[in-house]
Amino acid sequence: MIRIWPRSLAGQMALLVALALFVAQAINFAMLLRERRQIALEQVAGPAATRFVDAIERMAQGRPIRTDRGRVRLLAASPVRVHAPDEPAIASTLRGALIESGVPVGRIDTAIVPFDQSDDFARRLPARRRAWLQENGATLVIALQRPGGQWLVQRLPWVRRDPGLVWRLAGQTGVLFVVLLLPVLWIARRLSLPLRQLTAAAEQFGAGDPPAPLSADGPDDIARLIAAFNALTLRVRAMLDEKDRMLGAIGHDLRTPLAALRVRIESVDDDTDRARMADTVDEMNRTLDDILSLARLGRPSEPMTETDLAALVDAVVEDFRDLGAPVEFVEADRLPLRIRPSLMRRAVRNLIENAVKYGGGAIVRIEPSPRRVAIVVEDDGPGIPPDRLDDVFDPFTRLETSRNRDTGGIGLGLALARAIAREAGGDVTLTNRPGGGLAATVVLTR
Amino acid sequence: MLSAEAMGDTPHLLLVDDERSIREPLAQYLTRQGFRVTQAGDAESARTRLAAYAIDLVILDIMMPGEDGLSLCRHIAASSDTPVILLTAKAEETDRIVGLEMGADDYVVKPFSPRELATRAKVVLRRLTAGGSRQHAPESGSYAFAGWVLKTGERALVDREGVSVPLSTGEYNLLFALVTRPRQVLTRDQLLDLTQGREAAAFDRAIDNQVSRLRKKIEPDPKNPDIIKTVWGGGYTLAAEVTRL
Numbered sequence: 009m010i011r012i013w014p015r016s017l018a019g020q021m022a023l024l025v026a027l028a029l030f031v032a033q034a035i036n037f038a039m040l041l042r043e044r045r046q047i048a049l050e051q052v053a054g055p056a057a058t059r060f061v062d063a064i065e066r067m068a069q070g071r072p073i074r075t076d077r078g079r080v081r082l083l084a085a086s087p088v089r090v091h092a093p094d095e096p097a098i099a100s101t102l103r104g105a106l107i108e109s110g111v112p113v114g115r116i117d118t119a120i121v122p123f124d125q126s127d128d129f130a131r132r133l134p135a136r137r138r139a140w141l142q143e144n145g146a147t148l149v150i151a152l153q154r155p156g157g158q159w160l161v162q163r164l165p166w167v168r169r170d171p172g173l174v175w176r177l178a179g180q181t182g183v184l185f186v187v188l189l190l191p192v193l194w195i196a197r198r199l200s201l202p203l204r205q206l207t208a209a210a211e212q213f214g215a216g217d218p219p220a221p222l223s224a225d226g227p228d229d230i231a232r233l234i235a236a237f238n239a240l241t242l243r244v245r246a247m248l249d250e251k252d253r254m255l256g257a258i259g260h261d262l263r264t265p266l267a268a269l270r271v272r273i274e275s276v277d278d279d280t281d282r283a284r285m286a287d288t289v290d291e292m293n294r295t296l297d298d299i300l301s302l303a304r305l306g307r308p309s310e311p312m313t314e315t316d317l318a319a320l321v322d323a324v325v326e327d328f329r330d331l332g333a334p335v336e337f338v339e340a341d342r343l344p345l346r347i348r349p350s351l352m353r354r355a356v357r358n359l360i361e362n363a364v365k366y367g368g369g370a371i372v373r374i375e376p377s378p379r380r381v382a383i384v385v386e387d388d389g390p391g392i393p394p395d396r397l398d399d400v401f402d403p404f405t406r407l408e409t410s411r412n413r414d415t416g417g418i419g420l421g422l423a424l425a426r427a428i429a430r431e432a433g434g435d436v437t438l439t440n441r442p443g444g445g446l447a448a449t450v451v452l453t454r
Numbered sequence: 455m456l457s458a459e460a461m462g463d464t465p466h467l468l469l470v471d472d473e474r475s476i477r478e479p480l481a482q483y484l485t486r487q488g489f490r491v492t493q494a495g496d497a498e499s500a501r502t503r504l505a506a507y508a509i510d511l512v513i514l515d516i517m518m519p520g521e522d523g524l525s526l527c528r529h530i531a532a533s534s535d536t537p538v539i540l541l542t543a544k545a546e547e548t549d550r551i552v553g554l555e556m557g558a559d560d561y562v563v564k565p566f567s568p569r570e571l572a573t574r575a576k577v578v579l580r581r582l583t584a585g586g587s588r589q590h591a592p593e594s595g596s597y598a599f600a601g602w603v604l605k606t607g608e609r610a611l612v613d614r615e616g617v618s619v620p621l622s623t624g625e626y627n628l629l630f631a632l633v634t635r636p637r638q639v640l641t642r643d644q645l646l647d648l649t650q651g652r653e654a655a656a657f658d659r660a661i662d663n664q665v666s667r668l669r670k671k672i673e674p675d676p677k678n679p680d681i682i683k684t685v686w687g688g689g690y691t692l693a694a695e696v697t698r699l
Contacts, residue, residue: 260543268473270567271483272479274568275482275483286567313618315620316617316618322622323622324622326624330622342617349610
């Protein structure tokens, strides 16, 4: 059953039509057989009854019935043995015909015995018919018990089966199937082609530029589905656009007071206070950036570009070093990869930022393998309790142990890094290093 | 046009922002920093003041009701030589490109440090005094040199195979300074001047260090550099043909 059931619409329709045709033909065949049998019975029983009546009349007129000659013979005992195969339907049909003719009927025995060329009814048949009967027929023996205990016996040709019938049926079914299959495949294609386009459009939805609306091809139902899908696409796009506009507005509305605050901070006389306030504003601004980026990530505006990942990580590390952060990059070979460079920079920057914040510094390595590339950011910090390693990815969750404002943050950086990596078909994982410290790994597929 | 600094005057800034909460404290701060500041709350009053005063530098908010900053920026660039620094609420690449194409000399992203804004204003004014040439003209676009393409919009360096090679902020600023002045000898001091003010980062690292990092990235043989050459006793020069794309 594994591969018999086809998966495609066209295949399923073709198979179903074939099965339905076969069943319908089988029912037809059964009915045909029944009818043929009925006709055959009547064809046999009618003449047989006539001959019996004729013989009985002849006996009544005193003319003898021979035991060794003639179509109807008179025997002392039934030639039919008890267990010989019989046809009860013949007996009952014959009985009915005889009673209709006013002949008292006793026992009727029937038996089908192998065809014998030497039977005198056989000798009267044309040679071809004889040969055919030899192959597919038999001899029917009918014995009718007379009131005297004697038996009137007839031997008749009997058609056992008709092999041609099966072939005719198969041929008929085949012709029907071929005639039906072409329109079935045509309609299935008409259905499945727009459906396949619809599937592709649904799969591509969201990535990159808005696709052109699908043309509403195919039967009415499908065309309506496509039209509804196009309308849905438009609505979703409008909502996404609206979301972008709203996020932009939120960003602007929050940045303006933040900017005002930042300007006013400059008039604070105490240097330490001023620096702390400026840091807080910067942190709020970074969080705002992260929130906006995270919210926009579903529709990145930056195109995929073939980029040297090693140079990218190196550049991020260099920016940290320029600011005096203790970050080391283990030199790596050129590694071109299709990514969104600005977003990937941000992901790597967030991981290094965490390492610097909680681990006091970072060592960054690139580990290429044939199928994947890993960017590993290691620190010597306290690590994360093993049962909380996954929680820190949830936006806005903080670890119990680092809840205070100075070291806590809101973990949005990690969530954003993971979202960026996943959008690129990869992931970010955290592990506690055996020797202590945390390792954050970005895995990308090549 | 002569700059006010060259004449020994205090430079006259026009500060255009519809947000009074930003404009007023910023004007106060810049005044303390030795600028003369005239304020405008919208594009219209900015035009009036531009006509009325000899403005040396315009600091311009992009997002304003009515005529926005970009449109005013285009007007200023088309009608005068007055340099413009844009205040933008978005750090998106597209805004940066658009702003610079509209003829702005520099931009800062909100929320900015007023100190940094003052530094950049001074840098822009000094550039004007020193070279007399505006920076925005060659700012946008791509530069091809020695098989590489430096794309300023995306701030990316692209190699022969079309693979983009990301640069750190310091490296980018240095390379940009060199590429826009091919075959000119630039002293370390000039390079520091040219690279500073663009971004807050990368001020203090030695130019030599950045140069050797850049060489490692773009030179076929970093030990015998052909592209960024050291001029003995002078500084550095980009010894390659540069084509603007």
